[in-house]
Amino acid sequence: MHSVEEQFSTLPPRLQLGTCRSLRDFQQIAQIGEGTYGRVYKTKDKQSGKIVALKQVKLEQEMCGIPSTSLREIMILKSLNHPNIVKMNDVIVGDRATDIFIEFEYCEHALSGILDQLYHPFTESEIKQLMLQLLSALDYIHSRWIIHRDLKLSNLLYTNDGNLKLADFGMARKFESRVRDYSPRVVTLWFRPPEILLGSRNYSTPVDIWGAGCIFGELLQRLPLFPGQSEFNQLDLIFQLLGTPNNTSWPDFFRHTLSERFRHLSPNGLDLLSQLLSLDPSQRMTAHDALHHPYFQENPLPTPLDQMPKYPSTNIPYRPTHKTENQTGLPPPSQRVLEAISKSTKQ
Numbered sequence: 001m002h003s004v005e006e007q008f009s010t011l012p013p014r015l016q017l018g019t020c021r022s023l024r025d026f027q028q029i030a031q032i033g034e035g036t037y038g039r040v041y042k043t044k045d046k047q048s049g050k051i052v053a054l055k056q057v058k059l060e061q062e063m064c065g066i067p068s069t070s071l072r073e074i075m076i077l078k079s080l081n082h083p084n085i086v087k088m089n090d091v092i093v094g095d096r097a098t099d100i101f102i103e104f105e106y107c108e109h110a111l112s113g114i115l116d117q118l119y120h121p122f123t124e125s126e127i128k129q130l131m132l133q134l135l136s137a138l139d140y141i142h143s144r145w146i147i148h149r150d151l152k153l154s155n156l157l158y159t160n161d162g163n164l165k166l167a168d169f170g171m172a173r174k175f176e177s178r179v180r181d182y183s184p185r186v187v188t189l190w191f192r193p194p195e196i197l198l199g200s201r202n203y204s205t206p207v208d209i210w211g212a213g214c215i216f217g218e219l220l221q222r223l224p225l226f227p228g229q230s231e232f233n234q235l236d237l238i239f240q241l242l243g244t245p246n247n248t249s250w251p252d253f254f255r256h257t258l259s260e261r262f263r264h265l266s267p268n269g270l271d272l273l274s275q276l277l278s279l280d281p282s283q284r285m286t287a288h289d290a291l292h293h294p295y296f297q298e299n300p301l302p303t304p305l306d307q308m309p310k311y312p313s314t315n316i317p318y319r320p321t322h323k324t325e326n327q328t329g330l331p332p333p334s335q336r337v338l339e340a341i342s343k344s345t346k347q
């Protein structure tokens with residue numbers, strides 16, 4: 001396979017490339033980024049003389065076509081037009097159909113680079129301007145039913161005329177108001193919100209708002225806000241700064257974690273379970289109220305007594321040695337219980 005550098009210099013005479021422009025029309029100046037999905041080059045458009053950025057679409061296996069992340073990025077970027085969102089100009093092809101690049105307006109910086117290299121941090125009033133631009137981009141995409149899902153400083157570009165440009169829509173997707181079952185494996189760890197860390201597949205635009213909060217904090221203190229080393233450590237850092245969730249700070253928190261564990265339970269079932277498990281004893285449901293809970297009136301209705309199943313006896317004969325075998329006074333745990341214990345200690 002030819003390197004991109006070779007392709008820039010030794011492309012064959014004009015090829016039939018459909019409506020796409022050819023890589024031959026561009027002169028490479030420098031490689032400026034090596035991202036997750038491909039390299040980014042600073043190049044000069046030979047026709048217009050303009051400096052543009054070309055992002056290579058990395059094909060994991062040539063035979064499998066363009067990766068869905070790049071297709072998504074192209075489709076979504078095509079539909080967007082906002083001063084704070086990086087402008088996609090075109091799709092460019094090299095000498096083979098598998099050599100594909102996305103052409104973007106060129107921005108002089110990524111905010112990560114500025115923060116890494118700058119001695120004088122942004123002033124608070126400059127940070128305000130940056131945040132207003134970021135929030136304006138988010139407001140724009142959210143109103144078009146798009147979640148970015150990968151906010152971080154390296155995905156925020158900055159032009160020397162003071163404009164912030166939201167970039168890298170490789171993780172972005174359109175969301176729907178109805179059924180959602182999104183991948184929890186999104187958002188770079190340090191910018192990942194608690195609901196995703198807790199395994200939610202039902203998240204939405206607040207994911208990006210959390211990212212904006214992390215960016216705001218990082219711009220102010222010039223250090224990442226939550227530099228977690230693992231998912232568990234990430235949550236720990238978040239709770240250290242913001243406190244552990246409680247019914248005031250996150251009224252739905254317990255309902256939320258319960259619904260993750262008991263995915264198939266109806267809203268009434270979850271309501272009953274959470275009220276029975278209320279941490280505050282004064283808030284815990286009474287048996288009387290529980291008996292009248294709507295969960296018991298909805299389908300599947302409680303099985304009538306005479307239709308309940310019958311099993312051979314499962315009682316284990318009493319053995320007085322149990323108490324000395326373990327300090328709990330309970331019989332030795334069954335295989336099922338051992339599995340649950342090992343699962344909970346792994347979490």
Ligand SMILES: Nc1ncnc2c1ncn2[C@@H]1O[C@H](COP(=O)(O)OP(=O)(O)O)[C@@H](O)[C@H]1O
Nearest residue numbers: 033035036037038040053104106107110154168
């Ligand atoms: N339009 C652009 N102008 C200047 N630099 C860019 C541009 N687009 C990307 N870059 C640089 O390349 C890096 C990787 O690009 P990005 O779109 O985030 O790709 P990836 O999905 O691989 O992370 C960015 O962090 C930035 O430094």
Ligand SMILES: [Mg+2]
Nearest residue numbers: 035154155168
């Ligand atoms: Mg990126």
